[in-house]
Amino acid sequence: MSRPLAAIVELQTLISRLRSAEALLDGIPDWMKELHEEYSAHKSQIEELDEAVSDAAATRRQAESAVADYQEKLKHFQGQIAQVRTQREYGALLQEIDTVKEGIKTSEEEAFAAMERQDAAQSSLDEERKAFEELDRRYAVELEKWEKEKPEVQKKAEALRAEIAELRSQVPRQHLAHFERLLERHSGQALAPIREVERPKGPRIWHCGACNYRVRPQAVVEIRGQEALVECDSCKRLLHYAETAE
Numbered sequence: 001m002s003r004p005l006a007a008i009v010e011l012q013t014l015i016s017r018l019r020s021a022e023a024l025l026d027g028i029p030d031w032m033k034e035l036h037e038e039y040s041a042h043k044s045q046i047e048e049l050d051e052a053v054s055d056a057a058a059t060r061r062q063a064e065s066a067v068a069d070y071q072e073k074l075k076h077f078q079g080q081i082a083q084v085r086t087q088r089e090y091g092a093l094l095q096e097i098d099t100v101k102e103g104i105k106t107s108e109e110e111a112f113a114a115m116e117r118q119d120a121a122q123s124s125l126d127e128e129r130k131a132f133e134e135l136d137r138r139y140a141v142e143l144e145k146w147e148k149e150k151p152e153v154q155k156k157a158e159a160l161r162a163e164i165a166e167l168r169s170q171v172p173r174q175h176l177a178h179f180e181r182l183l184e185r186h187s188g189q190a191l192a193p194i195r196e197v198e199r200p201k202g203p204r205i206w207h208c209g210a211c212n213y214r215v216r217p218q219a220v221v222e223i224r225g226q227e228a229l230v231e232c233d234s235c236k237r238l239l240h241y242a243e244t245a246e
């Protein structure tokens with residue numbers, strides 16, 4: 001093929017379109033983004049509160065079971081009082097009883113604090129859930145709308161894949177390999193437009209639209225005249241001449 005650039009440019013356009021269609025199918029459309037963010041933020045807030053409720057409840061259960069254990073011990077020690085024979089044994093036993101009572105007090109305080117935390121988190125959670133209901137409904141409506149649009153996007157992607165396959169079969173193998181190497185290296189964008197530097201006088205100057213490196217005038221001539229495949233001297237993307245520079 002003597003003018004390979006046009007096919008490569010077309011191929012790049014189709015591939016870029018296919019990639020955006022695929023990205024859209026993997027994600028959510030722009031018109032849903034704002035609601036999606038609001039929805040996700042609320043959802044993670046609810047999850048956090050839910051976790052806080054469970055954590056506090058677990059702490060509370062632990063403290064309550066510690067209280068029960070201490071009370072068992074206390075009963076045991078109190079039962080021993082009648083059996084002590086010496087002043088020293090009596091003193092030691094009282095010491096044990098004091099320690100256990102201290103433990104009961106601390107664990108009861110812990111259980112109470114955990115209960116208050118649990119109640120507070122629970123009421124925030126109830127409020128959040130209530131506030132979430134309306135958002136959840138709105139989100140479901142938009143999601144359904146998007147689900148209805150999806151097959152259209154899928155069809156478009158299918159058509160693009162077919163077009164790309166057809167076009168690839170028309171591009172000479174070595175050009176295609178070159179293009180695909182660049183496509184991979186530059187995350188899906190193998191081409192760079194040539195941009196003319198605007199200046200009131202003096203010789204015309206061009207640069208690469210991707211990396212800004214100067215493009216030799218000879219390269220511009222080859223690209224415009226013969227549609228040759230010419231790489232940018234710096235970023236190595238294939239240069240093409242866009243008639244209407246954006």
Ligand SMILES: [Zn+2]
Nearest residue numbers: 208211232235
């Ligand atoms: Zn460049």
